[in-house]
Amino acid sequence: MKSLKKKAAAAVCKGIKSIMPEAAVTEEEIITYLAYPPDDGMGDLALPCFKFAKALRMPPPAIAAKLAESFECEGIEKAEPAGGYLNLKIDRAAFCKKIYVDITKSDKPYGASGAGEGKTVVLDYSSPNVAKPFHIGHLGTTVIGHSLKKMHEFAGYKCIGVNHLGDWGTQFGKLTVAYKKWGGKEAVEEKGIDELVALYVKFHEEAEKEPELNDEARAAFTALEHGDPEITALWRWFIDISIAEYKKTYKQLDIEFDYYTGESFYTDKMPAVVEELKEKNLLTLDDGASIVDLEAYGMPPCLILKRDGSTLYPTRDIAAAIYRKNTFDFDKCIYVTSAGQCLHFAQWFKVLELMGREWYKDLVHVPYGTVSLNGEKLATRTGNVVLLKDLFAEAIEKAAAIMAEKNPELAGREDVAESVGIGAVVFYYLSANRMRDINFVLEDALNFDGNTGPYAQYTYARTCQILNKAGDFEPTVFEPNEYEFALCKTLSLFPETFDEALASYEPSVITRYILRLCADFNRFYHDCPVLTADTEQLKNQRLALTASVNRVLANALELICVRHPEKI
Ligand code: ARG
Numbered sequence: 159m160k161s162l163k164k165k166a167a168a169a170v171c172k173g174i175k176s177i178m179p180e181a182a183v184t185e186e187e188i189i190t191y192l193a194y195p196p197d198d199g200m201g202d203l204a205l206p207c208f209k210f211a212k213a214l215r216m217p218p219p220a221i222a223a224k225l226a227e228s229f230e231c232e233g234i235e236k237a238e239p240a241g242g243y244l245n246l247k248i249d250r251a252a253f254c255k256k257i258y259v260d261i262t263k264s265d266k267p268y269g270a271s272g273a274g275e276g277k278t279v280v281l282d283y284s285s286p287n288v289a290k291p292f293h294i295g296h297l298g299t300t301v302i303g304h305s306l307k308k309m310h311e312f313a314g315y316k317c318i319g320v321n322h323l324g325d326w327g328t329q330f331g332k333l334t335v336a337y338k339k340w341g342g343k344e345a346v347e348e349k350g351i352d353e354l355v356a357l358y359v360k361f362h363e364e365a366e367k368e369p370e371l372n373d374e375a376r377a378a379f380t381a382l383e384h385g386d387p388e389i390t391a392l393w394r395w396f397i398d399i400s401i402a403e404y405k406k407t408y409k410q411l412d413i414e415f416d417y418y419t420g421e422s423f424y425t426d427k428m429p430a431v432v433e434e435l436k437e438k439n440l441l442t443l444d445d446g447a448s449i450v451d452l453e454a455y456g457m458p459p460c461l462i463l464k465r466d467g468s469t470l471y472p473t474r475d476i477a478a479a480i481y482r483k484n485t486f487d488f489d490k491c492i493y494v495t496s497a498g499q500c501l502h503f504a505q506w507f508k509v510l511e512l513m514g515r516e517w518y519k520d521l522v523h524v525p526y527g528t529v530s531l532n533g534e535k536l537a538t539r540t541g542n543v544v545l546l547k548d549l550f551a552e553a554i555e556k557a558a559a560i561m562a563e564k565n566p567e568l569a570g571r572e573d574v575a576e577s578v579g580i581g582a583v584v585f586y587y588l589s590a591n592r593m594r595d596i597n598f599v600l601e602d603a604l605n606f607d608g609n610t611g612p613y614a615q616y617t618y619a620r621t622c623q624i625l626n627k628a629g630d631f632e633p634t635v636f637e638p639n640e641y642e643f644a645l646c647k648t649l650s651l652f653p654e655t656f657d658e659a660l661a662s663y664e665p666s667v668i669t670r671y672i673l674r675l676c677a678d679f680n681r682f683y684h685d686c687p688v689l690t691a692d693t694e695q696l697k698n699q700r701l702a703l704t705a706s707v708n709r710v711l712a713n714a715l716e717l718i719c720v721r722h723p724e725k726i
Contacts, residue, residue, distance in 0.1 A: 159650040160657075162233050162253070163192050166203060166246055169231035174210060177224055181213045192246075194647075201238065201245030202647070208242050218242030254636040254646045254703070261649065261706040267312065267713050269653035273660075274315030277489040280482050281307045281317060284413070285495075287324030288400045288420070289333045289354045292407065293543040294598065295496065298526040300546075301584050301719055302592055303494040304413050305665035306524065308717045313660055318486055319413075321404075322478065323420030325397050327471075329358065331379030333396060334389055335371060336361040346395075351403045354396055383425075383468065407547050410580050411719055424477040428469050431477045435462060440512055450509050460505040472506045479510060483517055490520050492663070497525035497593065524663045526592040533597055549600075554579035556604055557612070561726070564606070568725060577721035578612050579604070585611025588665045588718050589673075609673045611720055617676040618715065621708040622724040624688055625701070633702040635695055641682040645703055648678045652710050656717075665718050672714050679707045 167188035174183050188205070195204045207221040214221055222239035229237035229244075233256075236247040261268040283303020286292045307317050336357040337346070346353045365371040382389045401418055408414065432448070435441045441448045446465035452458065461470045482491055493503060503523035510518040528535075531544055557579035561571055568574060586603035590596055606612045638646060652671065659667035688704055691697040715722045 159647070160653050162248070162650070163189050163203065166192060166231050166234055169229060169234070170205060170225060170244070173225040173228055174214065176228065177216075177221070178214050181210070183210060183213055194651075195245070200240065200243075202248040203234075203246040205244040205246070206242065207244055250638050250643050250646075251636045253650070254638045254642065254699075255633075257646045257649050258633065258636075258702040258706050261709050262702075268710060269656045269713070270312050270314065271653065271657065272314045273657075274310055274313040277314075278316045278318065278486055279307075279310045280320060280486055280488045280491040281310070281494070282320045282322045282478075282492065283307075283494040284404075284408075284415075285322040285324065285420075286400075286404060287329070288397055289329050289358050290324070291355050291543050292351070292404060292546050294529055294531065294546055294549050297529065297546060297549075297583070297587055298496065298592070299494045300408075300411065300413070301587055302524065302526055302665060303492075304411065305588060305668075305718050306492060306494065306663060308719065309656070309660050309665070309668075312656070312713070312717060315489075318417070318488075319415045320417045320419060320482075321415040323397070323401075323418060325393075325420035326422040326425065326474070328375060328379050330382055330393050330396070331375035331377070332361045332365075333358055334378045334382070334392055335375045336364075337392065337396075346399065350399050354400065380466075380468075403547075407550065410550055410576065411584070412721070413719075419478075421471075421474045421478075424474045424481065425469075427477040427481055428473050431473065431480065432462060432469075434513060435509075438513060440509070450512065452505060452508055455508055457501065457505055457508065460509050472502060472509070475502075475506050476509060479506075479521060480515070483515070488520065490522060492522045492524055494524045494526070497527060499523075500525050522663070524592070527595040529587075529596045529598055531598045549583065549598075550580055553583050553600060553604065556600060557582065560604065560606065560612075565726065574723050574726060577723050578615060578726065581611040581615055581715075581720040583611075584718065585614065585669060585720050588669045591666050592664060612726075614672050614676050614711070614715065615720070615722055616726050617679055618708070618711045618722045619724060619726040620683070621679070621704050621711065624704050625708060626724075627689060628697075628701050631698045631701045633695075633698040636699050636702075637695075638699070639686065641678075641685050642699070642703060645678045645682045645707070648675050649703075649706050649710055652714070659717075668714055668717050672711065672718070675707065675711060675714070679704075 164185070167185045170188050171183065171185045174181050191209050192203050192205055195201055207218040207225070210221055211218050219239065219242050222242060222244045225244050226237045226239045233249050233252055234246050235249040238245045238247070266272070281303055284296065284300040286296055307319050310317050333354060340360055341353070341357050361371065361375070378389060382393055397420070435450065440450050441462060442451050444459065447461060448463035449459035449461055452460055460472050462473050463469060479491065482488060500523065507518050507521050510521070554576050558571070558575035561568065561575055561578065582603040586598070587596065589609070602608060603610055604612060606616060655667060655671045659665060682703065686700055688697065688700040691700055712722050
């Protein structure tokens with residue numbers, strides 16, 4: 159629809175200039191006014207003419223009438239005035255044919271604008287804290303982050319995915335102390351992360367009774383900072399064990415990172431940052447700690463060094479940003495974290511600005527809301543956590559049970575159950591605007607009859623089944639009925655939907671589009687027999703539409719990291 163809108167806008171612009179040659183109206187502006195009326199009786203595209211009333215000094219109905227008189231545009235069959243609106247009716251046959259050709263006959267995926275060609279984006283996402291549970295609170299950063307990566311790739315950007323692991327800080331002192339006191343090699347080797355988390359939790363319990371443990375932990379972390387070989391080896395081991403486990407979850411989501419450069423990677427890159435801050439007179443001492451005062455910008459100070467000289471989370475982020483700019487020369491660096499970190503990002507973005515790094519403008523923080531499970535808030539402290547891997551395991555199990563019932567004959571049922579179970583979780587998560595707080599109900603996510611991942615996957619599988627049965631076909635003439643045209647219209651909206659999703663860093667725009675496309679397809683399928691259509695021409699036309707839906711659905715599902723098996 160993007161290209162048709164553009165043509166229609168050019169024709170409108172011409173019409174306006176013929177009414178008043180000097181009218182200050184542009185094609186770009188007109189494109190933004192062209193809207194899709196909610197019901198077809200009002201045309202396929204409507205132009206509200208009151209937008210030009212001032213410039214033309216004419217009442218809107220008169221403008222609409224005047225524009226309709228001389229309107230001429232390839233692809234538009236009719237232009238009719240209706241009150242203050244100019245309603246445009248699309249040449250449906252030509253339109254459907256063009257959609258089919260654009261979607262299936264081009265070497266570029268439909269909707270891939272190439273806007274990012276030659277540009278680089280760094281995406282910092284997932285980034286769990288080693289030794290703390292990887293729980294469903296991390297689902298957001300992981301799937302939103304990866305979806306944004308896919309979206310940028312689709313737009314032609316070169317993308318670099320970075321897992322900024324929380325692998326540095328006092329928690330490692332605690333973990334080392336706990337391991338030495340209560341842990342064992344075998345237990346860690348056998349139970350992996352779960353054992354590390356258990357040790358970490360035990361540390362906190364014991365430290366309640368015996369606060370001196372905190373001093374020991376601090377000392378252990380200082381030893382780590384000074385490169386103590388034994389503690390360093392333990393630390394490395396804890397991280398390797400953790401990464402190995404994260405990778406299992408990432409594999410289920412088809413996520414691969416280009417770098418696992420966690421916070422510790424920037425240890426040797428921070429002194430230069432501190433130096434520069436000093437040189438630029440940005441550091442002030444506050445009760446022994448070094449801070450950048452941000453009062454003038456309505457924010458609390460950004461903490462750079464603790465009283466004991468150790469660095470902090472913001473310090474590492476500043477060093478990491480500078481390193482990434484120098485290394486990758488990014489056009490954009492995107493950070494996906496919970497909305498709880500908004501202030502943190504605003505603060506250190508400001509510090510970079512004050513340091514005179516003009517590219518601070520290319521840093522984008524993408525926040526998201528909280529998640530609860532079956533109405534219960536999750537909290538790490540009280541132990542009320544649900545691990546991501548457990549949630550996935552449960553989803554897969556439930557999906558397998560549903561499929562054993564629905565399609566017991568299906569070959570490779572286990573793999574499909576994994577795709578459906580995980581797809582359901584991801585789809586559900588990415589259905590709502592990212593800032594909305596989400597209440598996760600697994601049964602809802604897995605409802606095959608609801609607006610869910612399984613429903614979308616099922617629709618996709620249906621298109622595959624039809625196309626496989628049909629074999630080769632070549633549509634010639636298109637004579638779309640109402641359902642077919644509605645479907646084409648929705649298909650034609652994919653490119654602009656994608657642009658909107660990308661511009662707003664909002665995968666849910668794509669998720670909602672998928673649901674609309676599935677609904678339109680299923681309505682079409684219900685009313686328009688494909689393989690048993692009355693004529694060969696009709697059959698080919700319907701196969702063409704099915705093939706178009708198949709392509710667009712596959713691409714769209716991929717953009718939101720949901721697998722699309724051919725059979726369910
Ligand atoms: N590890 C942090 C957490 O779990 C998220 C890190 C986000 N990335 C960053 N560059 N600060 O809260």
